[in-house]
Amino acid sequence: MIVAQFTDGLVRYAQLVDYQGLPYIEALGNFQTPIDMNPSRWMRTNIRYEITEMVETIKSKVDFPDRQAVAVVEGKWFPHLFQKVDSELPLEDREKFLDWQFRETYDLAPDSAHIVHQRLSGHFIGSQLNYFSIAIPEEFRQAFSVGFDKAGLTLTRIELDAFAAADMLSYAGNMRHLERILLIGCEAVEYHMNLIEKGEIVGIADFTIGHNSEIGIDVLRGDWSDIDRIIIFLQTLLKGNPRRTSPVDHTYIYGRPLELDRWERLLKGPEVSLFNPAQAFHLREPKVRNSSQYTELLGTTSNLIRMRFNED
Amino acid sequence: MRIDLLHDKGLLDAYEFPERVAPTIRPETDIEKTAREHTPVPKAPQVQPARPTPLFSVEAQQSPKGLFIVLGILAVIIILGFLFKKGTLDPVVSTIAKIATKTDTIATDTNNLSTLLRELDSIEAARIQDSLSALLGDSVLPQDIFEQFLPLASTHVFPDSEMLTDNDSVNAEDSPTGDGVAIITEFPTEEIETPTDSDVPALVATKNDQMALSDTIVQSPPVQAKEYSKTELEFIANATMLKLASQLLEIVGIGNSDAKLSLNREKLELETKNPSQISRDAIFVTLKNVSTINLNSTAQAGRFILTCNYENKTDLPLQFGVNAGDVYHNLDGLVGSFEHYLSKITIDVNRNVDNNPVKMVFAGNRFIIRSILQNWAEFHSNYILENLSLQQQSDAITLIADLKFIQFDADK
Structure with missing residues (x-):
């Protein structure tokens, strides 16, 4: 089964196979795409062909054909x-x-x-x-279904990136139901932030980091009653202040390598860590570089594993 | 399972993140390894590679190019330093010095630099003037072209209202034939009232009520009597109250310890004793001392009713400035932007009072009515709202407003 994640400017993919009863990730990779995935384009016909094109590229990068596919998309589109x-x-x-x-x-x-x-x-x-x-607009469903269909794949599900990241946290055993967890994903320019309380997402936010580590919130949904404290905490983290007090029990950071560089040197405290999802899977190439950026993709993959390989 | 954007619709049941996953499904984490070291970790199966093994490993391809470049630059710097010390580079250095001196001479020769800059400025100004003249031609845009592209919006309800100022009374009503032509009836002259000090709180309360109501209208649901249950309506009413309460708190200042806000499912009360902090937000200036605003909502038989009562217990000095104008001018300005939604204007028809109450009836959806209320509250301050009622039918709202126009006296 192929899992494909579509973000602005980048497509990530994973191929999940059943090897003698074990879930096994045969391929994991990404490629850049100039295609604009702006939601205002769902109405246009050519978005379907562009999706087909991206799916064909994924197919050319895996070794043997697979018919079923699952997609992960960005919540901010809707x-x-x-x-x-x-x-x-x-x-x-x-x-x-x-x-x-x-x-x-x-x-x-x-x-x-x-x-x-x-x-x-x-x-x-x-x-x-x-x-x-x-x-979810009907045009979006049509565009993705037809786009995958034309490439010879059957799209069975579409999941949201925020929930996929939380699923990954749960699958890796890092979701502790008594804790308050901040999950930060670093994409090209934007940062996603999920707040998890008692094992459930209670807030979703998008933010950017400006000069002098100033944080600008773009989207804020859900229960962010202490957002001020969280922003101050992140800013002190970015400025490298060791005397920081965390408003949450733990912060996990994942994302693209370039964006992670600025965080990585600061991840020394016990309450902040870089999230590495690859260790929770059997991988064909165990030494995946920067597996952190595949957190959301692997979160959806973990859902498929739960469905198909659950012992119960 | 979580939301499937491809198929799901409507309500989905709760889904919990499982805390643990069977160890045969995924490799164990380090924590689990230390906890249960005796449990063997399932190894990754040996799979025949589908592609030929690459000739060079990834590590071999990553040669330290950067190190070579840095070393090369260092070597060049050392050699140049050595040659300079020996005097071999002296001709080159003197040539560079000559070039630099020449450039300096050119700059110092133009000692009348300011004159040159002025000339450049005048040339630039003339050039801009020429291009503007070429763009605009000899005259401004001809009137007919102007009107064709920029038609004047009809903003006057009564085109001849300025001619009616002597009569000071009018009744306008939609024609029964429904052709959109308003029937205007004139009434005898009435006096324009000058407000007293006691009118000021009511003036400000007018704005207060309008702002509160305008937000509430948008919050209230379209009335569908058979589809909304009583419980649901109560909940909506409560949600509206909460929204209103948050706005009230925001205006008064959440940290204002003198402000007291009480809220239950049907009633919201705000009380403040320290008005100085909020006086710049004029709409709540009248909440000084012990004034309260009561907003009550009830849900009855599929209808959502919100009543807003203002109780004044204060006595404020007049602080408003001069704002001259007569009733008709005000009226025109008030309704001008909303003429399409105005169904009736009545001035003193049956009430037989000696001031100038105006009854206006507007019909439109809740966004239009909200826009009307906000516009009034924001841009007009020369009337007192005596009564305001809203009637909902399906998604249309009828707003009936009784207004009393006032004129501020410049001497006060």
Whole structure:
């Protein structure tokens, strides 16, 4: 099975095989692509051909053909929101309320997108239930399904990068349910940040790092009640101040090698570490360089392993 | 399993991250190894490589090129230093010195540099002037072309309203035929009222209510009586209150210890005794001393009703400046941007009062009504809101406003 991750400017891929009953990652790699994955392009027809082209490139880089594929995409492409709802509401009304609140927030026209509400289990206060909601345009589903189909692969699932990273943390045994964990992913210019409490994602954020290690928050969704403390903590981390006090129990950092360089020399404290997901898998080439950048891709791969190789 | 963007719709059940994964599925981490060293770690299977082994290893290809380059540069520097010391490079050095001196001479020769710069400036200015003239031609854009491309928006509800200022009263209503033509009826002259000190809190409360309501309108759901249950409506009302409460706190200042905010499912109360910190936010200036604003919401039979009552217990000195203007000028300005949504304006038809209450009726969706309310609150301060009511039918809102126009006296 092929797992492909699409980000702005870079495609990562992994090939998962079943070798004598063991999950085994046969190929792991990435390549750059000039194709613009801006969500406003889902409506255009040629995005399908461009996806086909990228999938064909992946196929040319693996040794034997595989029919099934799973994709990982960026959450920032879609409107998304953390919502609370009264647990006393019946299911049908609850969905209506969540739909209504989401459409009001984003001013979405009816039937313009499918809204999915994933109930979150960990963060549970009183009678309120927490949901993560996201709207997916039909054009996006069509573009990816047809794009993979034309390349001769069957796309079975599409997952979100933020949840894939948390899945990876869980699979590697680093998800401790009593802890408050910050997960930071470094892409080309942007940084993703997930806040995990009691084994559940409670906040998603995108930020950039400017001159003098100033952090600028672009997107903030969910429960970031102490975001000020987190920003100060990260800034002192970036400035190399050893006397830092962490507002979370542990911070894991992963991402592209170039962006990681600025963090790596600062990762000396016990509460901050570079996340290395490759050690949790059997790899064809065990010495993968910079396996950290494959965290989200391998997170989705770990989901497939759970589904297909679960002992239970 | 987590959200599948390809297939999932609607509500998904909760999903937990498993804390442990069977060790046969993944290799153990270092922590687990130390904890259970006796357990053998499953080794990676030996697989025949699909591609031929490369002739050179990756390590061999990574030759220390950088080191060679640095060493080369160092060697060149040392040789040059040695030659310079011996005097071999003297002709070259003297040639370079001559070139440098020549450049310096050129610069010092132009001792009237400021004159030269002025000339350059005048040439540049003339060039810009020429290009502007070429662009604009001899005259400005002809009127017909101007009108064709920039038609004037019709912003006046009553094109002839300035002619009506002597009468000071009017009733405008949509024609029953529905052709969009307003029927305008004139009424006898009324007096313009000059506000007293006691009107000031009410003036500011007008803005306060409008701002609060304008935000609330957008929060409230479109009324679909059969689809929203009572529980849900109560919850929505509560959510609206929370939203409102956060805005109130933001305006007053969250750290203001004198501000007291109480909230339950149906009632929100804000009380502050220290107005000096908030006086720049004029909309809450009237919350001085013991004034309170009560916002009540109730959910009844599929309808969401929010009432906003202001209770004034203060007595403030007049602090407003001069703002002259008559009723019609104000009225025109007030409704000018919203003429498409204005269905009725009534000035003193049946109420038989001697001031100038104006009843305006607007219809539109909640975003339009919100825009109207915000516009009033932000750009006009010469009226007092006597009554404001909202009626919802499906997704349309009818806003009925009773306004009393005032005129500030410059001498006060």
